[in-house]
Amino acid sequence: MYNAQFWANAWQDAGKAADRLRPDPKLWQEYWDCMSGRYAEHSKANEAVHQNIINDLMTQGAIRAGDTLIDIGCGPGTYALPLAARQVKVTGLDTSQGMLTTLYDYAYKAALQDNISIRLADWHDIASTAAYDIAFAAKSPAINSYDSLIKMNKVARRACCLIGFAGKHDISLRRLLWERLLKRPAPGPSFDIIYPLNILYQEGYRPNLNFVNYGQTHQEPLDYLIDHYSRYFAAMGVTGPEVTSSIRTFLESIATDGYCAETSETTVGIMWWHV
Secondary structure, eight states: OOOHHHHHHHHHHHHHTTOOOOOOHHHHHHHHHHTHHHHHHHHHHTHHHHHHHHHHHHHTTSSOTTOEEEEETOTTTTTHHHHHHTTOEEEEEESOHHHHHHHHHHHHHTTOGGGEEEEEOOGGGSOOSOOEEEEEEESOTTOOSHHHHHHHHHHEEEEEEEEEEEEEEEEHHHHHHHHHHHSSOOOOOSOOTHHHHHHHHHTTOOOEEEEEEEEEEEEEEHHHHHHHHHHHHHHTTOOSHHHHHHHHHHHHHHOBTTEEEEEEEEEEEEEEEEO
16 A cells, blocks of 8 residues: 555655746746736636635534634635635735735725734744644645645644645646747646645545636736736746747737637645544
């Protein structure tokens, strides 16, 4: 029978074999800061999906009103805001000041600021002590290894929840630009839920698991997309005037009245377990 170390190694090997580029930390941070507002708008478009996920978690008793919860890699509040609206005391943890500022602005406008606090820090720098009822992470790059996963159990007093990709995750324009600029297929998601699921199972936990499929199409302004993808690929080390020119030429070729349609399709696994 495969043990936890097998799945830990498989998780790391999957990341190495994904044919992805390692982003420049500074440029990657700037990319997330700059896209925080637009990311929040995209999350709002899938608000019903996120609300249904939270409803299911609360119905199952994974999360309860009055719980203290750390949202690891909270972004602009995709889950933190609806959780706070259900009387969960949320600490939003992120390394992007732009994301945290957007989160708090939304919280203030919704009169949820009493249920949300923000913390600019890296998950790896958080003390491994049971300071929260719930440790929560949704599609967070912070949970990317055996150690970062098991740390969730140390920080939570009662339960953990991890939402991760489960197979398909496609963003149409990013995929097409990746193929155009790098002459190879775009890599898949950074990890699949199968790795943390099997690690937890081998360590004696019995996670609850459910799957959700969702997608959306946005009409994005051409100028925004040129800047967005120039920043994205620059963070990946693919940069220069010819890169920006190629991005512009491609997007202009498919634009209508100054807008491009961008479609995303995603399947996620929603996993929670008692600690």
